[in-house]
Amino acid sequence: xxxxxxxxxxxxxxxxxxxxxxxxxxxxxxxxxxxxxxxxxxxxxxxxxxxxxxxxxxxxxxxxxxxxxxxxxxxxxxxxxxxxxxxxxxxxxxxxxxxxxxxxxxxxxxxxxxxxxxxxxxxxxxxxxxxxxxxxxxxxxxxxxxxxxxxxxxxxxxxxxxxxxxxxxxxxxxxxxxxxxxxxxxxxxxxxxxxxxxxxxxxxxxxxxxxxxxxxxxxxxxxxxxxxxxxxxxxxxxxxxxxxxxxxxxxxxxxxxxxxxxxxxxxxxxxxxxxxxxxxxxxxxxxxxxxxxxxxxxxxxxxxxxxxxxxxxxxxxxxxxxxxxxxxxxxxxxxxxxxxxxxxxxxxxxxxxxxxxxx
Amino acid sequence: xxxxxxxxxxxxxxxxxxxxxxxxxxxxxxxxxxxxxxxxxxxxxxxxxxxxxxxxxxxxxxxxxxxxxxxxxxx
Numbered sequence: 001x002x003x004x005x006x007x008x009x010x011x012x013x014x015x016x017x018x019x020x021x022x023x024x025x026x027x028x029x030x031x032x033x034x035x036x037x038x039x040x041x042x043x044x045x046x047x048x049x050x051x052x053x054x055x056x057x058x059x060x061x062x063x064x065x066x067x068x069x070x071x072x073x074x075x076x077x078x079x080x081x082x083x084x085x086x087x088x089x090x091x092x093x094x095x096x097x098x099x100x101x102x103x104x105x106x107x108x109x110x111x112x113x114x115x116x117x118x119x120x121x122x123x124x125x126x127x128x129x130x131x132x133x134x135x136x137x138x139x140x141x142x143x144x145x146x147x148x149x150x151x152x153x154x155x156x157x158x159x160x161x162x163x164x165x166x167x168x169x170x171x172x173x174x175x176x177x178x179x180x181x182x183x184x185x186x187x188x189x190x191x192x193x194x195x196x197x198x199x200x201x202x203x204x205x206x207x208x209x210x211x212x213x214x215x216x217x218x219x220x221x222x223x224x225x226x227x228x229x230x231x232x233x234x235x236x237x238x239x240x241x242x243x244x245x246x247x248x249x250x251x252x253x254x255x256x257x258x259x260x261x262x263x264x265x266x267x268x269x270x271x272x273x274x275x276x277x278x279x280x281x282x283x284x285x286x287x288x289x290x291x292x293x294x295x296x297x298x299x300x301x302x303x304x305x306x307x308x309x310x311x312x313x314x315x316x317x318x319x320x321x322x323x324x325x326x327x328x329x330x331x332x333x334x335x336x337x338x339x340x341x342x343x344x345x346x347x348x349x350x351x352x353x354x355x356x357x358x359x
Numbered sequence: 360x361x362x363x364x365x366x367x368x369x370x371x372x373x374x375x376x377x378x379x380x381x382x383x384x385x386x387x388x389x390x391x392x393x394x395x396x397x398x399x400x401x402x403x404x405x406x407x408x409x410x411x412x413x414x415x416x417x418x419x420x421x422x423x424x425x426x427x428x429x430x431x432x433x434x
Contacts, residue, residue: 060391161387
């Protein structure tokens with residue numbers, strides 16, 4: 001053998017791979033085999049008891065323990081030192097509320113989306129810059145995937161069985177980014193919500209879609225903000241009366257706002273005030289009223305419809321606070337993204353958990 | 360499915376109803392509750408886009424099957 005190329009029997013490796021695949025313990029990609037000794041390296045990274053419940057889904061009679069979360073993190077390809085991040089992600093998904101209440105079984109087809117802040121980003125190599133939503137970064141790819149594999153293996157949320165997603169989303173494979181705190185003109189997300197800059201945190205939300213926003217031409221904050229506004233006010237996203245949204249600003253866009261004296265609060269207020277949609281547009285798609293039972297949008301002549309308010313236009317967003325603003329991506333072009341969370345959420349504080357000290 | 364099974368176990372007669380697009384999930388859910396083979400009524404899919412009259416028709420069509428599973432005679 002030459003250099004540090006490991007000596008393996010490929011037939012054995014393939015046999016193990018197929019063993020896991022045959023049992024359905026996968027998202028479709030090969031998984032890493034886990035032994036008790038390898039598992040113990042993950043469990044050594046936390047003070048929590050392996051039997052501790054990480055998340056319960058009472059409607060399924062199923063729980064995920066620290067041990068099960070660790071097995072699936074290892075299978076996903078995480079290194080043991082990523083495990084505290086995975087545990088914090090689970091805590092935030094629990095706080096977000098929709099996950100324990102069966103959202104992952106819904107036909108809507110949502111995915112967990114994780115945002116990591118603080119020093120842990122550089123400690124474990126989480127990407128916050130170029131290709132932040134793309135491939136090529138082990139920590140991002142495997143921490144996000146650890147959540148999916150756990151959903152499949154611990155909760156039995158397999159497509160077509162307990163996972164009823166009509167189409168799902170590509171984010172179901174993995175959706176974990178770090179905030180680009182270094183290229184942001186503003187304090188990072190976790191600091192906005194009372195954490196110390198030296199804390200490392202995971203924020204979780206349940207999302208449905210990503211919209212690409214390209215605006216390289218402008219230095220006027222109003223023009224740039226209107227590009228977000230006209231992207232936010234689309235009828236297809238409306239299930240309930242209104243929505244929350246999450247701007248993932250490329251650093252260049254963040255600096256356009258900052259140079260004009262806009263902070264996150266100014267962006268939030270502008271988007272809330274301008275992202276309105278005409279009653280006639282809603283009526284044209286049959287979403288001009290809400291159900292008295294479910295608060296879902298439906299036509300005003302539907303028997304369940306509440307009487308329509310009188311305003312000619314309605315706010316798409318619940319409130320200025322329903323707009324999350326984070327900074328991620330390379331500082332190399334006027335490119336950003338809008339992430340659309342599920343449901344009426346966004347009015348609450350985001351679900352953020354401090355990551356226990358890395359060991 | 361879960362609600363129907365839990366009600367039955369609590370001694371409250373119940374029949375679960377879903378559309379035929381959800382048969383696989385319905386069976387998986389019944390299995391998760393330790394009740395493989397749980398009987399339920401499957402309506403033709405879809406339901407969400409039907410009007411009031413069509414909904415009433417679906418209910419009328421399903422009623423005999425609901426009563427059969429409940430174990431009561433049709434009036």
